[in-house]
Amino acid sequence: MTDLYVDPSAQDRLASLVDEAFDLGVVARELGGRDLASLTDTVSPQGVVAVCRRVDVGLDEVVRPGARLLVCCVQVRDPGNAGTVVRCADAFGADGVVLSTGSVELTNPKTVRASVGSLFHLPLTVGADLAAVVAAAHAAGLQVLAADGSGDVELSELSRTGGLVAPTLWLFGNEAWGMPPEDRALADRVVRVPLYGAAESLNLATAAAVCLYTTATAQHDG
């Protein structure tokens, strides 16, 4: 964080945040409601705007030996989905997140908000070529699993048979068209979340949540 602007009418509510920023060397500045609102794109801004440096790092800082759980969004375009995947990755203890070329910007305001702070909790890299990501994961000793409804193994079966205990990079595809065959072919396995009802698919972020929860649980309990 480099700057912090606070609406005077929200200062009491945000006192502890302002104190924390001060301890980090950032002095909060007052900015009136309308001026502050001009810096955000929400209908009901929360009375505070922070200016932060970009958080993305190089691919080699994310996909590295020792990582146990990594996530790659492959051409994910919906900003809310991307942010929610980052939040889930953080929640389930992932060591980093990759956004491949063609994915939404990490700095999209909806992505930032949907991540609910998780953007700052784990290393992220953007604009990565998928083949390079997979090669780096293999070199770092991770298996590569693609989540796709076309998968030949069910997530629950893979979990039961110990297939999720190894260090793993998960690939999640686009919300509308999934993952093209040439991208799926880069993975060691294509895994499908079992569906028991009439729905044909899951929302991308919920599918990612299920895969990451199952893997994290297998790795922690295994």
Added chain:
Amino acid sequence: MTDLYVDPSAQDRLASLVDEAFDLGVVARELGGRDLASLTDTVSPQGVVAVCRRVDVGLDEVVRPGARLLVCCVQVRDPGNAGTVVRCADAFGADGVVLSTGSVELTNPKTVRASVGSLFHLPLTVGADLAAVVAAAHAAGLQVLAADGSGDVELSELSRTGGLVAPTLWLFGNEAWGMPPEDRALADRVVRVPLYGAAESLNLATAAAVCLYTTATAQHDG
């Protein structure tokens, strides 16, 4: 479905939908782009609008003996979340969904869209009093589990120890304030999704996805 309006420019793309509607006794009518757009609230409408009857039924048609997996949204206000929970419930084979009093309208356009058709796949009831829902579930032989970060048992532990095989009603709380203590107290157990990273919580729909997947898998494999 009682009526179907199709943009003439989209008729080729929608031919199979129009045929299916015809087989159900609904004759599609042409409606020009601007008139059609006035019936929707999306920025880029998809060239088709269907008019449907309300789909909600009585509580006793949802919470009934024989049900194995039921979902209750407790004062869930975000329309996208509610629709995504309905989609997840359908995907994981739930027997029905309840929206408690104070929840978003099932007919909210964002809820309908986020459900991606699942609204029509399983019985739904709205405006239900939570205590009545829980009483009906108990009478029908279901255990009642509340998902909440304050839970005294972890989902993964409950799953390992066979606690998810029984017929189950899941309660999911509001996206901002969770579930008040008096609501949680109605449940047999309060269950938390284990978090391994720095994120303090999960998005409501992703937490629901994880709980429902884990329960469905336990019930199908158990």
